[in-house]
Amino acid sequence: MPNRIIKETICTSDTIERLTPFEETFFYRLIVNCDDYGRMDARPAILKSKLFPLKERLALRDVQGALQKLADTGCVKLYEVEHKPYLYLPTWEVHQRVRNCKSKFPEPSDGNPLTVDRGLLSTAPVIQSNPNPNPESKTREDALAGIDGELRTKLEEWMRYKQERREAYKPTGLRNLVSEVKNKRSVYSDAQICALISECMANGWRGIIWDKLKGSPGSSPGPNKSAQTGRESSLDMEKIHRMLHGGGE
Known part of the structure; x- marks a missing residue:
């Protein structure tokens, strides 16, 4: 099998950034195991034996989950020929050289694509009216609307962290x-919230401990403001006292 090409632009790929470390490793191992046309047998047991021959404890459900995520993100395409599942990498010819004159696997057609459903590969009809094949991704994009920059990146990192713990939202x-994050932004800076999320992930906590933000810089009025408020209250009381005893202004 010829060597495969992986370009440095993969390091800044938005699609690759959406994958967990295991899913990314899965994708790279697919690249070096596909035939010269970017095709491969998509049965989970075959994928496990080809991609992870030394990972005896790797569960088939993890292989199936990674395969579905790659399909959802468009990294691979799943198809079926004569009731057998296959996959191919849609951008294969853009990045790799096709040397052999014939593929080891049947050619994909415009028939039924495949999806991994509860650990089983099954056929699913094409829904042309749905421009987004990944409902989970659409839900995430809708929820994060209005949040951008460093905070959005950190939240996406937190969601990947939760997914890797099998605690996905x-x-x-x-x-x-x-x-909750939007409410905290009215009091705390994005940098403070990002630092807290990083701390929670570093400590392996299941949730974001918002109470740790209490007492942070900028979260309470400064001493000058408190002192000024106290002086104004004192002056008002003196004024009321003079008016009650006929002192006037």
């Missing part, structure tokens, strides 16, 4: 998280 939980 459901739509309602994700909306609640983003709502």
Whole structure:
């Protein structure tokens, strides 16, 4: 099998950034195991034996999950020929050289694509009216609307962290998280919130401990403001006292 080419632009790919470390490794191992046309047998047991021959404890459900994520992000395309599942890499000819005159696997057609459903490869109809094949991605994009820059990047990192712990957010939980973050932004800076999220991940905590933001710089009025408020209250009381005893202004 010829050597494969991986370009440095993969390091800044938005698509690759959406993958977990395991899914990214899965993708790279696919590249070096596909035939000269970027095709491969997509049965999970075959993928495990070809891509991870030394990972005896690797579960088939992890292989299936990674395969589905690559399909959702468009890194691979799944198809079926004579009731057998296959995959191909859609940008193969852009990055690799095709040397052999014939592929080891049948050619994909415009028939039914495949999806991994609860550990099984099954056919699924094409829905042309849905421009986004990944509902999870759309839910995330909708929830994060209005949040950008460093904070958005950190939140996406937090969601990947939760997914790797098998604690991925459901739509309602994700909306609640983003709502809480937006509330905190009215009091704390993005840098403070990002630092807290990093601390929570570093310590392996299941959730974001918002109480740790209490007492942070800028979270309470400064001493000058408090002193000024105290003086104004004192002057008002003196003024009221003079008016009650006929002192006037």
